[in-house]
Amino acid sequence: MKRRPRPDKSLKQSLPATWLVGRKVRLRPIEPADVPLLQRWRNDGPALEWLNRQLPLSAATVAEWAAQASVDPQMPAFIIQTLGGRDIGTAGLRVYGARATLGIGIYDDAFWNRGFGQDTVEVLVDGAFRVMPLQRIELTVFPGNVRAIRCYEQAGFKREGVLRGYAYRAGRYADCVIMSLLHEEWERRARRPLR
């Protein structure tokens, strides 16, 4: 009888451990060695168009952010990895009491339009509601970022309105769509199995 091939354990063991694992991505902690990669992502690339603040950041600024994000329980942040172990972006939360804001960026556009973003948002939201006593998770997105809005809707977020003149970018004030997902809505959605 032919045996089924075993999953590649050596690969799994070589990746940083995390239980935040979805169908397509795993969210791993940010480490000091990630700073050059984070700076490159943040300062140049296809995702820059949709970031709120567009000025290039110094290595020191990125290092400071990474250092805080890796220890501060009020701003959990992670590197998005494919299940195969390739780093493709970042995702994280900022917690203000019972409310948290979500941010995500996939900086490698080879991984756009393929469900990696939606999987990331679902894994992060699920993890957040399991771990923290949150009532709502909210996010802001520029109205022109249709791909992102669709991704958030599929992950269960509902549109609450448009914040006018939210950010100054490209020489003028731009509006922003605000969306949220409530704890009770998350509870109604099918829970993802823990890995």
Place this chain on the structure above:
Amino acid sequence: MGTARAPAAAVTGLKPRIRRFRRADVKPMTEGFAEGSIAELTRYIFPYSSTAAFAEHERLTRQKKRHRFAITVDDKLVGICTLRPPLFSGMELTIGIFSERYQGKGIGTFTVRHVCAWGFEKLRLHRIELGVYPDNIRAQRCYLRCGFKKEALLRKLLYNDGEFRDVIWMSLLRKEWQNVISGRDGGRR
């Protein structure tokens, strides 16, 4: 900033004035909140000691992040209004008029208009935002009169009176405010 006097004073007989908040206002403000009459419209907080009140006053004065104004009638403190760092963008306006005696008499509208003008002129703000409970119709009418527009319903935003409550979010942009004061938005409100 000097004091401002309400133009509508003759209608109600009340002469509200707006001036910068000062140390002498701490005690009447603390009492105004402790009485609880506006807790439902703002937030329930435990009544706090004068020690805590003055410590908070010193802290806010040192920080210089919040601009606080006193609303007075006949030199009596009847409410406060602040511009503080925003939830989203620009600055956030808060206002409270403690006693029912002074509510529904145009004092709020007068104050909001005055403080917005101050923020746009002195702080060069591009946007002033605020939150209001959906059932607080009187406040919403006041803000609409001042030119604010509803832009979002933030669900379960904050905890008050035993539950997480929705909040209507409103904003006034600098360019709209300029239209309001120059009458280009269609005249009286």
